[in-house]
Amino acid sequence: MINFFSKFKIFFYVINLLLIILYLFPGSLLGCVFFDNCKVQPQITSDFLQISSNHFYAFGLVTILGYLTFLNSEKLKLVLYYLLVISVLLEVFHILIPERSFQWSDLFGNLLGVIVVIFVKSLINKYGITKK
Structure with a gap:
């Protein structure tokens, strides 16, 4: 499975682009698709401890894919720094995007999604x- 992702880095790049x-879409693209209302944001689960669960899941998934893709590469550390930076920048950009707003709970969800995966992976290491 890990070998699959390292051979096909395109999955990581496509998920990042998505x-x-x-x-950066003004409004909710998923709300437009699923609810025919661009102002409604689909909620996977309710937020926990003032942290956005959707943002936690999204950045956790992207970080896991980053690990699987670059696990045996010297670029892994760079990818993890990239994910931390983009988790902050994308939320800050909401200040400028119409129909979007900066929210601390979203920012904490982004950062926590990345940090939890890094922490769990460091515990595993x-x-x-996983060693035999």
């Missing part, structure tokens, strides 16, 4: 859960 498009 995430950027969803973030430290304690050798």
Whole structure:
């Protein structure tokens, strides 16, 4: 499975592009598609502890794909820095985009999605859960 992602980096790049498009679209592109209303944002689960669950899931998934794609590459550290920076920048851009607004809960969800995956992966590396 990991070998699949490292051979086909296009999946990581396409998911990144899709995430950027969803973030920079004025209004909710998913709301337009699923509810025929661009002002309604679909909610996967309710938010927890004032942290956006949708944003946590999105950035957690992208970070996992980043790990799977660049696991045996010297670019892994660069990809993780990229994900941390983009998680902040995309939310800050909401200040400028019509029909969007900057929200701390979204920013914390973005950052937490990346940080939790990095933390879990570091625990796996430290304690050798996957080592035989």
